Amino acid sequence: MEYINPEGLPSNSAFRQAVTTEGKGTTIYIGGQDAVNEMGEIVGKGELAKQTEKVIINIKTALSACGATFDNLLELTFYMVEDQYIKRSIKISQEFFGHMTSPPVVSVLLVSGLAHPDFPVEIEGTAFIPG
DSSP: OEEEOOTTSOOBTTBBSEEEOOSSEEEEEEEEEOSBOTTSOBSSTTOHHHHHHHHHHHHHHHHHHTTOOGGGEEEEEEEEETTSOHHHHHHHHHHHHTTOSSOOEEEEEEESOOSSTTOOEEEEEEEEEEO
């Protein structure tokens, strides 16, 4: 895998602009994660920062179940309800990914709503384990 921040595009410690893979390996597609615990109960209702943290922890759990870690992430897509303060969610994600030498590429989409009205953020991603 090669994580790329080309000249002419902005640089950020929490994400890269592009990632390439080649050769054999396992690709992991992580479906949209919400702030729910193992019993399906909403965690951090009304608190964007707590919900973002729980969503990222859920992503970590999914990665672990596939034999991967955050270091295997290629991309993350944040879906955020329009009226949310986006910078809060991004700040939380930087606490998890900002220290990485090769953080994933990131996209943020504003949406009018998610599957449940108490979800302000949902995140999906793709990871790759070289083989």
